[in-house]
Amino acid sequence: MGKAFDSIVFHGKNCDGCGDCVTACVKAKGGSDALSSRIKILPDGAGGFELALCRQCGEAKCVMNCPSGALTKNGDSGVIDWADDKCVNCLLCTVGCAYGGITYEAQIGHVIKCDQCGGQPACVAACPHDALAFSTIAGIYNSYGDKEDMFAPGLSACQGCNSELLIRHTMRRIGPNAVVAAPPGCIPGMGTVGYNGKTGAKVPIFHPLLTNTSSMLAGIRRYYERQGRDVTVVALAGDGGTVDVGFQALSGAAERGEHILYICVDNEGYMNTGMQSSGSTNYGSWTSTTPVGPSLKGKRSDGKNLPMVMMMHNCAYVATASLSHMEDYYAKLDQALETSKNGFAYVHVYAPCPSGWRFHSSKTIDICRLGVETNFIPLWEFTPKGGLRFTLPTENPRPITDYLKAIGKYRHLEPAQIEHIQHLADERLSLLSKFVRDTGARPAAE
Amino acid sequence: MGETNYLVVGSSHAALEAVHAIRMIDAKGSVALVTRDAHLPYSPTVLPYVVSGRSKPERVALRDEAYFKTMNVDFVRGATLVGIDAKNRTARFEGQPARKFDKLLLATGAQPIIPPIKGLDKVPFHVLRSLDDALGLRKAMGQAKRAVVLGAGLIGMHAAENLVEAGLAIGIVEMQGQVLPGYFDAKASGLIEKAFAAHKVTLKLGRKAQEIKSGAVVLDDGSELPFDLLLVSTGVKPELGYLEGSGVATERGIxxxxxxxxxxxxxxxxxxxxxxxxxxxxxxxxxxxxxxAVEQGRIAGMAMAGDRALKPYPGHVSLNTYTFFGQQAISVGAGVAGPVPAGAETIERADAAKNAYLRLALKDNRLLGAVGINVSLDPGILWQLILRKVDLAPVMDRFQADPLAVGRVLMSRLWR
Structure with missing residues (x-):
């Protein structure tokens, strides 16, 4: 119970209906024509494509409907296994499936379904357009529970807050051999630095001033190094403490190449003190200090792009991340951790805020994803040797309005403002692209 | 007297899904699954295949003892429910002590109807509802040459096919004018009848068995069908005797x-x-x-355990899938077996060379039902299109031309 599994992911907008996946499936499964393919690609009548494929459901109706015990959920792989010698061809499984994932093919003489090729799906390997992917993100969630949670239960973050999700994941991964700095912001505000005389974390955690987070961490790390101890020092800071008030100390530490892992959780404002605008707040955003009225229509100036500023410090490692893409974040966290042993690592995580941005608390991860898919927040990483590398495709973005319309703080935007935001996003991507040196493999830690 | 938080009587699909749903919510409450059957849980649907030998009786179990142990469920076999005291929350069993319960699920299934045919009580005959029935029929089949099947429902038709495969000469008697009435229209049934006729099965449709004599069924037209094996498959109905005096309201079922x-x-x-x-x-x-049964069992289990994710039962949609002599038949929804409902339209296509037939029933741009013989359809998708009342207007022409592909596109969109 409770185990997560690898799965085949379909990015329909990338599919051009070439059929290579179908051919690969037929070949892998020893069929004769497209009818024996377990994956079916279907034109949607409007130029796009849709998919019929077994979803390997958790509560699988095909399994429930099977009268002969021929279909079972495999507890190790998550695949719905089909046993030829138990199947009676009653087709009741096809009644249960709402996706066309298990189908009777007359010339084969029995039902067929995807078995994920034992963990190496041929269709995914054959797809030339990144329309199919094999997500192994489940491994993160399976191993997550085995690692110790470094924070107390019952932190009082707002409903739908992704900062809490982020810090719990991050510190489980980093482990107990760490010291955490949490300058004023939502993260200490939710109780991580302690509340009512109780401690909020299982690692040493302290609450520096907004101005001196990086300086204090630098001193702590240097002290440990002098003692001959390898202790990770981590900043879990908000955008106010990073982009505005803490910037001088951050810039100095980056310039000196202090051995710090600095994670900025950017919710684009001072959200725990009443949703005031910060240097990171984007153009057009409603905040309590950039209201919407007869003359003012949200923030008038453009937000700072701090990860780019940090890249210009030539830090040993700089990356942007979003929790909609957890595998990407974990890969970057690993590299940042490794880098921070010998240099300055800066990770900028975009953190949509249901309370301050005005969207429903159930939509946080959707908003994260929309930010990435519209190229509003391109995900990339940088090392001085390797240059910049986009870690997710930036081709064929969704229109920026998909993102803006989902968020209340942009509800008032006028067409000219939307046009300006689109322009900013295009310019940002264009500028970032100029730092790409090599589109090859992930650069090694330096 | 035993005490149980959740008492589930019966051991097939509805009962098993209920137990699963209860344990999803309540890991601690005591659960007992009590069945009158002597075997591990199995599905009545698999029985024709036990008769044919395709399914080994020892391999048809839907759950094993290890499952019940893991789920901490008290699985009791060989205990027949004989009475319920609703006021004192007690169920009485034959062969087992009575049990007090907090919540009770009755999933006792249905039992064969034995029609009032003269002479039927004088001859040995078979029914097919339990694993023991199937094993008995399989044994008798080996020694018989000629069989008569009374009733051309799914069980009767499955059994008849197996008897044909075993080399017996078969006669089927059905009161209505076609096989599988209620699921298929006359044209669809015609294709099924054709396949049976091609295997030399004698079909007596629109005929009643007047009398059973030793070794022959006498029909209402005076003709006789000889047999040395008789299978009665004229339908099933729930046995509700155990509810007498309980105050639980019943009509045809509970x-x-x-x-x-x-x-x-x-x-x-x-x-x-x-x-x-x-x-x-x-x-x-x-x-x-x-x-x-799966849907209802799951909902019952969720309701018993107080699962707040419970969505009320939307109601039953007629559904059936049937394979015969390597061919396939699918029936989903309404308006496809009997007369066309008011305001509905039907679309029919047939391909005699392929023995294929498709009938769609539509009303107000919504799917009412579909029947397909040797036509690829996803019954699960058609079921969802009916349940969700999906507006087909934007895709109507394409849907009528290719319900398989367009149905898949519509459902694919619901999934990222």
Whole structure:
């Protein structure tokens, strides 16, 4: 119970209906024509494509409907296994499936379904357009529970807050051999630095001033190094403490190449003190200090792009991340951790805020994803040797309005403002692209 | 007297799904699954294949003892429910001590109807509802040469096919003018009848068995069908004798609401024994099919355990899949077996060379039902299109031309 599994992911907008996946499936499964393919690609009548494929459901109706015990959920792989010698061809499984994932093919003489090729799906390997992917993100969630949670239960973050999700994941991964700095912001505000005389974390955690987070961490790390101890020092800071008030100390530490892992959780404002605008707040955003009225229509100036500023410090490692893409974040966290042993690592995580941005608390991860898919927040990483590398495709973005319309703080935007935001996003991507040196493999830690 | 928080009587699909749903919510409450059967849980649907030998009787179990141990469920076999005291929350069993319960699920299924045919009580005959029935029929089949099947429903037709494959000469008697009435229209049934006729099965449609003599069935037209093996498959109905004096309301089955609760709070019913809401018609009915038993059992279990994710039962949609001599038949929804409902339109296509036939029934741009013989269809998708009342207007022409592909596109969009 409770185990997560690898799965085949379909990015329909990338599919051009070439059929290579179908051919690969037929070949892998020893069929004769497209009818024996377990994956079916279907034109949607409007130029796009849709998919019929077994979803390997958790509560699988095909399994429930099977009268002969021929279909079972495999507890190790998550695949719905089909046993030829138990199947009676009653087709009741096809009644249960709402996706066309298990189908009777007359010339084969029995039902067929995807078995994920034992963990190496041929269709995914054959797809030339990144329309199919094999997500192994489940491994993160399976191993997550085995690692110790470094924070107390019952932190009082707002409903739908992704900062809490982020810090719990991050510190489980980093482990107990760490010291955490949490300058004023939502993260200490939710109780991580302690509340009512109780401690909020299982690692040493302290609450520096907004101005001196990086300086204090630098001193702590240097002290440990002098003692001959390898202790990770981590900043879990908000955008106010990073982009505005803490910037001088951050810039100095980056310039000196202090051995710090600095994670900025950017919710684009001072959200725990009443949703005031910060240097990171984007153009057009409603905040309590950039209201919407007869003359003012949200923030008038453009937000700072701090990860780019940090890249210009030539830090040993700089990356942007979003929790909609957890595998990407974990890969970057690993590299940042490794880098921070010998240099300055800066990770900028975009953190949509249901309370301050005005969207429903159930939509946080959707908003994260929309930010990435519209190229509003391109995900990339940088090392001085390797240059910049986009870690997710930036081709064929969704229109920026998909993102803006989902968020209340942009509800008032006028067409000219939307046009300006689109322009900013295009310019940002264009500028970032100029730092790409090599589109090859992930650069090694330096 | 034993005491149980959740007492589930019966051991097929509805009962098993209920137990699963209860344990999803309540890991600690005591659960007992009590069945009159002597075997591990199995599905009545698999029985024709036990008769044919395709399914080994020792391999048809839907759960094993290890499952019940893991789930901490007290699995009791060989205990027949004989009475319920709703006031004192007690169920009485034959061969087992009575049990007190907090919540009770009746998933006792249905039993064969034995028609009042003169002489039937004088001859040995078979029915096919339990694993023991199947093993008995399989044994008798080996020694018989000629069989007569009374009733051309799914069980009768499956059994007849198996008897043909075993080399017996077969006669089928059906009161109505076609095989599988209720699921298929006359044209669709015609294709099925053709396949049986090609295998030298004698079909006596629109005929009643007047009398059973030793070794022959006498029909209402005076003709006789000789047999040395007789199978009675004229339908099933729930046996409700154990409810006498309990105050639990019944008609053809046990009346339940959208949570599968009977008129007595805390006593539930699901599966072939339950008379629940219909999706495409007013009133209630006994669904009598496996997918409905699964749905109802799951809902009953969720209601018993107080699962707040419970969505009320939307009602039963007629569904069936049937394979015969390597061919396939699918029936989903309404308006495809009998007369066309008012305001509905039907689309028919046939391809005689391929023995293929498709009939779609549509009303107000919504799918009412579909029948396909040797046509690829996804019954699960068609079921969802009916349940969700999907507006097909934007895709109507394409849907009529290719319900398979367009249905898949519509459902694919619901999934990222």
């Amino acid at each position: 009346l339940v609401d959208a949570r599968m609760n009977t008129n007595v709070e805390g006593i539930f019913a699901a599966g072939d024994v339950a008379q629940a809401k219909l999706f495409q018609a007013e009133g209630t009915g006994v669904a009598g099919i496996l997918p409905a």
